[in-house]
Amino acid sequence: MKLIGISxxxxxxxxxxxxxxxxEAAKKVEPNLETELIEMKEYEIEFVRGEPLAYYNDDTFQVVNKILDADLLVFGTPIYQASMTGALKNLLDFFPVDAFKNKVTGIVTTGAIEKHFLVSEYQLRPILSYLKGFVPTSNVFVHNDAFNEINEIVDNDVLNRVKLLAEEMLRLQRSVASSEG
Incomplete structure (x- = not known):
């Protein structure tokens, strides 16, 4: 089983x-789990033009296909102007309507304003559901105050919520896999 995180x-x-x-929390629960972190800042993802995927550059083609090949996904984004990043929205626009069918799709967000936790519920959840992803009941919003000056998490509640999200994602994916079998 493979879990990909997309930043x-x-x-x-x-x-x-x-x-x-x-x-890391998911690997503690499922030691044989394969994981990968895709940081969008490391790739040149083209803007969606409505053409077949093969017409886009290698980075775009590779990232989209890695995501399609994963068993589970967790998307992370900072919240800017009460929205996910444009880069993440653009990436999501590459996927066909059934792209995440039978995949658990978790959500983590960060932001400076407490009310930005709503972005997960009102923007990301509907998109992931539209793409047929199973979205866990929980997601993780982390206020900027939970980090120290070198971006380490200093709030143990955040780490506990991360652990609970990882556990729920794996439990859901096992359930989905067993119902397919």
Missing amino acids: GELTGWKATMILHHVL
Whole structure:
């Protein structure tokens, strides 16, 4: 089984740090789990033009196909202007309507305003559901105050919520896999 974390931030490290913790927590629950972290800042993802995927550059083609090949996904993004990053939204626009069918798709977000936790519920959850992903009941929003000056998480509640998300994602994916079999 393979879990991929996708960080939609092009600058900074907070969402990437949270995703790293989710991947590590999942590996503690499922030691044979294969994990990978895709940081969008490391790729040149083209803008969606409505053409077949083969018409896009290698980075775009590789990232989209890695995500399609994964068993579970967890998306992370900072919240800017009460929304996910444009880079993450653009990436999600590459996927066909059934792209995440039978995949658990978790969500982690970071932000400076407490009410930004709503972005997960009102923007990301509907998109992932539209793509037929199973979205766990929980997601993890992390306020900027939970990090120290070198972007380490200093709030143990956050680490506990990350652990619970990883556990729920794996439990759901096992259930999905057993119902397919």
